[in-house]
Amino acid sequence: MLKQRVITALVLLAILLPALFYPTPEPFATVALVLIAAGAWEWGRLNRLGQASSLALSLACVGLCGASWALGWVSQPPPLLWSAAGLAWVLGGSLLLHRGVAGWSDVPVGVRVPGGLLALWLAWLAVAQARFIGVNFLLSILVLVWVADIFAYFAGRAFGGRFSRGKLAPSISPGKSWEGVWGGMAGVVVLAFAWLWADRWLGAGVASFYTRLSSHGIVVLLIAVLFMAAMSVVGDLVESLIKRSAGVKDSSGLLPGHGGVLDRVDALLPTLPLAMMLATLGRP
Numbered sequence: 001m002l003k004q005r006v007i008t009a010l011v012l013l014a015i016l017l018p019a020l021f022y023p024t025p026e027p028f029a030t031v032a033l034v035l036i037a038a039g040a041w042e043w044g045r046l047n048r049l050g051q052a053s054s055l056a057l058s059l060a061c062v063g064l065c066g067a068s069w070a071l072g073w074v075s076q077p078p079p080l081l082w083s084a085a086g087l088a089w090v091l092g093g094s095l096l097l098h099r100g101v102a103g104w105s106d107v108p109v110g111v112r113v114p115g116g117l118l119a120l121w122l123a124w125l126a127v128a129q130a131r132f133i134g135v136n137f138l139l140s141i142l143v144l145v146w147v148a149d150i151f152a153y154f155a156g157r158a159f160g161g162r163f164s165r166g167k168l169a170p171s172i173s174p175g176k177s178w179e180g181v182w183g184g185m186a187g188v189v190v191l192a193f194a195w196l197w198a199d200r201w202l203g204a205g206v207a208s209f210y211t212r213l214s215s216h217g218i219v220v221l222l223i224a225v226l227f228m229a230a231m232s233v234v235g236d237l238v239e240s241l242i243k244r245s246a247g248v249k250d251s252s253g254l255l256p257g258h259g260g261v262l263d264r265v266d267a268l269l270p271t272l273p274l275a276m277m278l279a280t281l282g283r284p
Contacts, residue, residue: 004256036121038252038254041058041252043120065121074125077276082126089273096238096241097172119269123273137206137279144191147184147187147188149236150187151184155183156177156183164178168237172244176237185230196208196214209278227278
């Protein structure tokens with residue numbers, strides 16, 4: 001299993017890194033589109049669609065992303081799109097977690113399937129726009145989610161259950177603890193100030209997510225990164241809820257040793273659109 005994980009990770013890095021650092025954003029946006037299309041196929045399978053219907057959903061996702069790309073939305077999305085997406089994730093994610101695993105089956109398939117398709121499209125549009133802005137900006141968002149996850153894991157392992165009486169969401173993801181969430185939040189605060197300092201010391205040509213937020217004050221920066229860390233947990237829990245309802249451990253086996261694409265990007269689905277919303281605060 002470890003060998004599979006390492007090989008898969010190396011292959012992904014060999015594809016993603018050259019695309020990420022290519023002088024223009026198109027290669028990375030294309031690679032991201034392939035991954036999101038695979039995620040759409042997984043989404044169909046998780047909602048018990050057949051092979052043909054899941055493939056059609058994947059093609060619909062490609063068409064939606066391609067149309068928005070052709071319309072120029074990667075560089076200039078419609079006004080209020082990110083605000084609407086952020087609100088939908090906050091309200092929708094809260095409702096799903098409140099209703100729990102049992103409540104997912106009560107949501108009509110006609111709502112679930114297009115809702116997931118829209119979430120995947122918004123994530124692709126957000127990551128493509130972030131790369132259009134610049135590598136430093138995009139990486140500062142991606143690393144935030146990874147740091148929140150890593151710090152949450154180690155804080156949960158070291159302190160889980162020591163300071164809180166119950167688990168975070170025992171019926172959805174029994175292994176997650178409140179201490180893990182707090183550890184993830186502490187990690188992103190350290191990351192934000194370290195990246196902010198690096199931007200200034202290195203004279204970054206493209207402002208990071210944190211530099212943009214700091215223009216509104218340190219308090220806004222702190223609230224924003226804590227909010228992002230919390231929403232990364234929401235994304236993780238929502239996918240866990242859906243998999244538990246479907247009775248599966250992984251969203252697919254497309255990434256040997258890692259599960260599926262959705263297993264790797266679940267925390268990014270809410271945080272990417274929310275990052276774009278926060279980064280454009282006060283901007284026309």
